[in-house]
Amino acid sequence: MNFDFDSNQKSLQSEMRRFLEQRSPVSEVRTVLDGKRPFQESLWSELGEMGYTGVAIDECYGGTGLGYLELCLISEELGRTLAAVPYSSTVYIFAEALKEAGTEEQKQKWLPKIAKAQTVACFALEEGAGSTPLQKIKTRYADGAISGVKKPVVDGQIADVALVVARDDETENKCSLFIVDLTDETRFERTQYKSLDPTRSLASLNFKMAPADRLGVPGSAEILLSCILDRAAVFAAFEQIGGAEKALWMARDYSLERFAFGRPIGSFQAIQHMMADMYAATVLARSNAYYGVWALATQSDDLGLAAANARVSATQSYQLCARDAIHIHGGMGFTWEFDCHLHYRRSNFLAVQYGSLSQWEDRLVRQLCASDGVEID
Amino acid sequence: MDFDDTREEAEFRARARAWITKNAPHELHTELVNAPFGHLDLRSVDAVQAARQWQSRKARDGWACLSWPEEYGGQGAPQMHTIIWSQEEAVYSRLGAPFLVSQGSLGPTIMTWGTEAQKQKLLPPIVTGVDIWCQLFSEPAAGSDLAGIRTRSIREQDGSWTLKGQKIWSSGAREADWGVILTRSDPDAVKHHGMTMFFIDMRAPGVVVRPIRQITEQSHLNEVYLDNVRVPDEHRIGPVGAGWKVALTMLTNERITVGSHMPTGFEELFSLVNQITQSGVPAVYDRSLRSRLAGFASRANGLKYTYYRALTELSRGGEPGPEMSIMKLVAASTMQEIATLALDLQGLRGAVVQEGMDDNDDRFQMMLLRSAGARIEGGTDQVMRTIIAERVLGLPQDMRADKGIPFSAIPTSPNQKAPAAAE
Numbered sequence A: 001m002n003f004d005f006d007s008n009q010k011s012l013q014s015e016m017r018r019f020l021e022q023r024s025p026v027s028e029v030r031t032v033l034d035g036k037r038p039f040q041e042s043l044w045s046e047l048g049e050m051g052y053t054g055v056a057i058d059e060c061y062g063g064t065g066l067g068y069l070e071l072c073l074i075s076e077e078l079g080r081t082l083a084a085v086p087y088s089s090t091v092y093i094f095a096e097a098l099k100e101a102g103t104e105e106q107k108q109k110w111l112p113k114i115a116k117a118q119t120v121a122c123f124a125l126e127e128g129a130g131s132t133p134l135q136k137i138k139t140r141y142a143d144g145a146i147s148g149v150k151k152p153v154v155d156g157q158i159a160d161v162a163l164v165v166a167r168d169d170e171t172e173n174k175c176s177l178f179i180v181d182l183t184d185e186t187r188f189e190r191t192q193y194k195s196l197d198p199t200r201s202l203a204s205l206n207f208k209m210a211p212a213d214r215l216g217v218p219g220s221a222e223i224l225l226s227c228i229l230d231r232a233a234v235f236a237a238f239e240q241i242g243g244a245e246k247a248l249w250m251a252r253d254y255s256l257e258r259f260a261f262g263r264p265i266g267s268f269q270a271i272q273h274m275m276a277d278m279y280a281a282t283v284l285a286r287s288n289a290y291y292g293v294w295a296l297a298t299q300s301d302d303l304g305l306a307a308a309n310a311r312v313s314a315t316q317s318y319q320l321c322a323r324d325a326i327h328i329h330g331g332m333g334f335t336w337e338f339d340c341h342l343h344y345r346r347s348n349f350l351a352v353q354y355g356s357l358s359q360w361e362d363r364l365v366r367q368l369c370a371s372d373g374v375e376i377d
Numbered sequence B: 001m002d003f004d005d006t007r008e009e010a011e012f013r014a015r016a017r018a019w020i021t022k023n024a025p026h027e028l029h030t031e032l033v034n035a036p037f038g039h040l041d042l043r044s045v046d047a048v049q050a051a052r053q054w055q056s057r058k059a060r061d062g063w064a065c066l067s068w069p070e071e072y073g074g075q076g077a078p079q080m081h082t083i084i085w086s087q088e089e090a091v092y093s094r095l096g097a098p099f100l101v102s103q104g105s106l107g108p109t110i111m112t113w114g115t116e117a118q119k120q121k122l123l124p125p126i127v128t129g130v131d132i133w134c135q136l137f138s139e140p141a142a143g144s145d146l147a148g149i150r151t152r153s154i155r156e157q158d159g160s161w162t163l164k165g166q167k168i169w170s171s172g173a174r175e176a177d178w179g180v181i182l183t184r185s186d187p188d189a190v191k192h193h194g195m196t197m198f199f200i201d202m203r204a205p206g207v208v209v210r211p212i213r214q215i216t217e218q219s220h221l222n223e224v225y226l227d228n229v230r231v232p233d234e235h236r237i238g239p240v241g242a243g244w245k246v247a248l249t250m251l252t253n254e255r256i257t258v259g260s261h262m263p264t265g266f267e268e269l270f271s272l273v274n275q276i277t278q279s280g281v282p283a284v285y286d287r288s289l290r291s292r293l294a295g296f297a298s299r300a301n302g303l304k305y306t307y308y309r310a311l312t313e314l315s316r317g318g319e320p321g322p323e324m325s326i327m328k329l330v331a332a333s334t335m336q337e338i339a340t341l342a343l344d345l346q347g348l349r350g351a352v353v354q355e356g357m358d359d360n361d362d363r364f365q366m367m368l369l370r371s372a373g374a375r376i377e378g379g380t381d382q383v384m385r386t387i388i389a390e391r392v393l394g395l396p397q398d399m400r401a402d403k404g405i406p407f408s409a410i411p412t413s414p415n416q417k418a419p420a421a422a423e
């Protein structure tokens, strides 16, 4: 047993960290926050040039062919710096869906573009408030085209391709995944929503007979989504851990500088103990995420369990660290100027992306029951 | 990253499993499964005797204290063997409870601080389970503030020592052969200096042990009175005046042992929610309950994998990282929350502390009572958080009224003024 990343992986991570510190300081992220840019386009291209969007894409499709362990470390750093790039929609979801179910032609068409960050994808599943079970999906695919309204869609405002979940007319009422080109704006309408986390844009996509290319066999959405979302849960967990640790250490640094009653606030036990609990939550989350990526990288039967476990732990940890980081900054934490709210926003955004906390909690318990041979409804 | 056994590890696991299947006290299996966490009480046999038998059998065939050096009775095996062994030993590892102090914290402390003669004399009988140890640190006026101990050690003309004072909360002191004891050798030195560590024969003249009845109704804890107990200088561990440093070695090891061995009760809870019905269906069908279960599951798993991370570090010859400091803090309060939830699910049945009333046993009731102590022993929740804050996060020490003044001048009650030197 060896429960750690190896030295090559660790040096990739520190390289990534240095790169982001230089290329994506918070001032850059804030240009997106303030609505001056839809996302950090130049950073996105650079990520592609450096090969960071293609770490888990095979070399024959233009990637670097490293793997999931490396992808997770990159996600962690993106989470730490709050980078405003469509990495998760494009790399966690679209690339993985293609790898899992794409035809050779589909892979040849899209994977090299992803590996070079020459495309931005979005994942169009939801159709309104509450989770959207596949049985309730109204968007339809018929005669080679998609019609229906998807909302909200992360990165829907900036994407040039969408992975859409729709009811497939060629099956008995089942759903499939479809690739829809978003460069032809005559076949759909996009409307931007104001996002809780403006560094992650949201939109609705209203498809009107938009030509679509099915991914995978007809009716395979359910099985594909459960596989892809397990992976996304592990990647997102690392992103959340990066953010959680950053929020904790920001609070820690501030607590050494800020004086009250003649001493640093970091010497007050109430503050110390809050941070000790934040620390404990990040350690648990990190250990659980390690198990998650191990299960992913080794295609373990435990992946469903490991992914849900990692996701629940990481979501709770980031939410805790982000909200208490504000508290430890006092009034300053409540200002636009301080960065605390960026983490507060991001943590609560990530908590509902790719299935919300309560859904993952539910899945975790189901998986535990399943591994005991019990099915629950 | 690799969770699977290497070939060598798989081979070791197979050998361990085969040996356990052949040699374990299978007749105790059910009782051990149902035994509540903490002090081991068995109904059919004397627990300490059963523990000693298992330990000596393991030692005879080379399965005891695997990672200890061979010259002291261990196997010099890699750390990973220890974890594989404990996974395979599974429920029988509960028989290790009487050896928690000797193997978990005292042994490593002797290896760090002991003389060669002490290592040769003390370590092998720990491996075979012949010697049981207790830890005599806490005192009535020194728990969290352990450096406030007052038990005196006075050097005699012939170089030997006389110990006087009182210890309290000494787990297993009645069964113990030896006690490791922190004493104050120089009350005029500042608080954290002037302490010296010894070990004493628990049957030496002047050692009086009195049981304390706990909230669990068991009496595993004791008061230990030291009435002019003579101790040879060979029983000193580490230099005179270095007692605090030795104590820290011991406490660090204790926290790792206790933290990595402390169950959360999640497995028991999980089987309960699958068995017990509410409105005619198993409790696990209740979605709001699942949210809480998931929270507990991810904490229990997180602890397990944190331990694996520490072992990975150890197996490379490193020190376990600061992560380990969270183990006991998280485990103890999780156990208490889990017990509380289990009673809730049982309804009024939850208030019955009795076996055999129905299909349920009393383990959650015992867990509820015992977990309150788990949050105190080996450093309270607050002490553990302070350790994380100071040592891991590098935050400043809390204000202290006892710094830089002779121990004998530190105020001990509200009507004493701090001496001028402190102001």
Ligand SMILES: Cc1cc2nc3c(=O)[nH]c(=O)nc-3n(C[C@H](O)[C@H](O)[C@H](O)COP(=O)(O)OP(=O)(O)OC[C@H]3O[C@@H](n4cnc5c(N)ncnc54)[C@H](O)[C@@H]3O)c2cc1C
Pocket (backbone or CB within 6 Å): A269, B134, B135, B136, B137, B138, B140, B141, B142, B143, B144, B145, B168, B169, B170, B171, B172, B221, B373, B374, B376, B377, B378, B379, B380, B381, B382, B383
């Ligand atoms: C089951 C059990 C087994 C034990 N076994 C042993 C043993 O084998 N050998 C041994 O030597 N001891 C043993 N102990 C003793 C244990 O180490 C002490 O009880 C513990 O360290 C707390 O000390 P105390 O009881 O004096 O409580 P106190 O120190 O009086 O603490 C009372 C309360 O004050 C809080 N507090 C104290 N100081 C601070 C501070 N600086 N900041 C914030 N809060 C503070 C504590 O957290 C606690 O909530 C055992 C205890 C238990 C419960």
